[in-house]
Amino acid sequence: MAPRALAKQTNAEMPDVVSDLEILIGYNMKRAYVAIQKDFRAALGEGGLSPRTFSALSLVVAHPNISQSSLARLLGIERSGLVAIIDELERRNYLTRSHVPGDRRVQALVATHEGNAAYQATLATVQAHEERLLATLSATEKHTLMQILIKIRLTDKEDI
Amino acid sequence: MAPRALAKQTNAEMPDVVSDLEILIGYNMKRAYVAIQKDFRAALGEGGLSPRTFSALSLVVAHPNISQSSLARLLGIERSGLVAIIDELERRNYLTRSHVPGDRRVQALVATHEGNAAYQATLATVQAHEERLLATLSATEKHTLMQILIKIRLTDKEDI
DNA sequence: TATTGTTATACTCTATAACTATA
DNA sequence: TATAGTTATAGAGTATAACAATA
16 A cells, blocks of 8 residues: 555644645755745845856856856756846856857857856855855765755756 | 865866856755656646645645635745635645635635545655655665755744 | 757746735 | 735746757
């Protein structure tokens, strides 16, 4: 028989148990991610980079001259969805699109000096936000969590 | 000084390191959740419940006669956003809205027989999906993960 | 034929604000 | 005044499909 996690009427005996959702990893992962994202946005404030824009900038800084196609693949999103993100980073003067000799289809992305500086500052803010938010976790717990998250992520065959 | 996680040019020495994102829990949590959600939807198939609709149904099953306001609070979403979810569950004949004596503003939500049956079947499918997807994790790892996720979730003051 | 960047478009999820009917 | 449910609306974030330029 399939596991039946929770009897129907738990209100009386176990008022703290909200529903079967509590034993589902997907549900708890979503709630945890929502909490992290909320704090991320609060930490970066009005006018700060959104998580996805920060991620894109991080990859451009780490991979100078990366193409938009490669970047979209690394982020796990469609090329079409990346356009608005790169538009925003270009508008902020954080990177430039430049044509490369040899293949005139490609737009090589390079972070500007301003973009590099903004990235380093933002990264420090993001790291501070995570350290503060996850202060109740031990170093071992953080390490274990990261290992598990990467394991789960890589169950997706289309990832990377 | 703030920690500087990654030097600028890692391509040569560490081709596997994609960027600082790899050490950020928020980023890895998002990628892991996307993988889980994708598999959840694939497991439930065309016409299956979405994660949020399944969550709402779970809470209605566990809490007969719950109000929409209480349900929204438990799910961590706005009352207005719940309307479409309840509409869908009502359209599927999985629950009924019924007025309660004493306060005619409230709509008590009760799962139908069909809704209870569909919920139990869907729950079994969801649990099978998680067991399959997370097969590489040990029981200890799953337990640790869950504890950490709940800890993170509860850093949000507005949660619960 | 295939690929890069782009646009047009639509769908999901969520939030804010305002309304109504009740309390 | 305050609350429950609802509607209207808008904004992220994402995907699919099609296009022009180029390979």
